[in-house]
Amino acid sequence: MKVKDAQFIISAVSNAQYPDGNLPEIALAGRSNVGKSSFINTLIGRKSLARTSSKPGKTQTLNFYLINEQFYFVDVPGYGYAKVSKKQRESWGKMIEKYLMERPQLKGVVIIVDLRHPPTEDDRLMYDFLKHYQIPVLIIATKADKIPRGKWNKHVKITMDTLDVEPSDSVVLFSSETGVGKEEAWRKLENWISD
Numbered sequence: 804m805k806v807k808d809a810q811f812i813i814s815a816v817s818n819a820q821y822p823d824g825n826l827p828e829i830a831l832a833g834r835s836n837v838g839k840s841s842f843i844n845t846l847i848g849r850k851s852l853a854r855t856s857s858k859p860g861k862t863q864t865l866n867f868y869l870i871n872e873q874f875y876f877v878d879v880p881g882y883g884y885a886k887v888s889k890k891q892r893e894s895w896g897k898m899i900e901k902y903l904m905e906r907p908q909l910k911g912v913v914i915i916v917d918l919r920h921p922p923t924e925d926d927r928l929m930y931d932f933l934k935h936y937q938i939p940v941l942i943i944a945t946k947a948d949k950i951p952r953g954k955w956n957k958h959v960k961i962t963m964d965t966l967d968v969e970p971s972d973s974v975v976l977f978s979s980e981t982g983v984g985k986e987e988a989w990r991k992l993e994n995w996i997s998d
């Protein structure tokens with residue numbers, strides 16, 4: 804997709820603040836610092852529309868970005884941030900669960916994982932949750948530039964095995980540094996948007 808226009812719309816803390824209208828939404832989830840903002844910025848070809856965070860996980864909001872006035876990227880707060888209280892984690896979970904389960908505009912969720920490491924327990928929980936509610940999933944294994952090319956397949960396999968990925972779901976190898984995987988990621992997302 805050629806992105807001509809990308810605008811930050813709102814950091815929403817409740818569903819009353821979610822944008823009106825029927826444009827499709829694609830949510831992005833991942834643990835803090837995994838490279839979620841960089842993924843969004845790489846896809847839309849902007850340096851810093853989505854804030855790359857030095858303070859991981861502090862924002863407990865859903866951030867909506869309107870792309871080409873055609874669809875929204877919805878940045879979900881990074882999970883697995885150890886420094887938030889149990890209570891905060893619970894309220895984080897409820898807000899996100901409600902959004903994922905009840906938002907008719909939601910077309911699918913991108914889970915971003917780090918290609919270098921096996922997905923975490925939180926990644927697994929998110930994947931299982933989405934499968935349970937039959938929400939389409941795309942897995943992006945980012946930071947591929949940090950792994951030698953000859954080991955890419957091995958790491959993709961570890962990612963797939965750890966998440967127990969269903970054969971119908973894809974893992975796309977990605978790097979915000981080199982742009983590898985950008986076209987493939989767009990192809991998958993365009994299917995969701997035009998569905």
Ligand code: GDP
Pocket residue numbers: 833834835836837838839840841842854855856857859860881945946947948949977978979980981
């Ligand atoms: P977020 O917290 O998930 O939004 O993560 P960010 O996008 O802010 O990225 C966290 C850190 O990882 C930053 O220092 C980024 O520059 C770095 N990073 C993100 N993606 C990549 C990538 O594909 N390759 C490399 N080498 N670094 C990355």
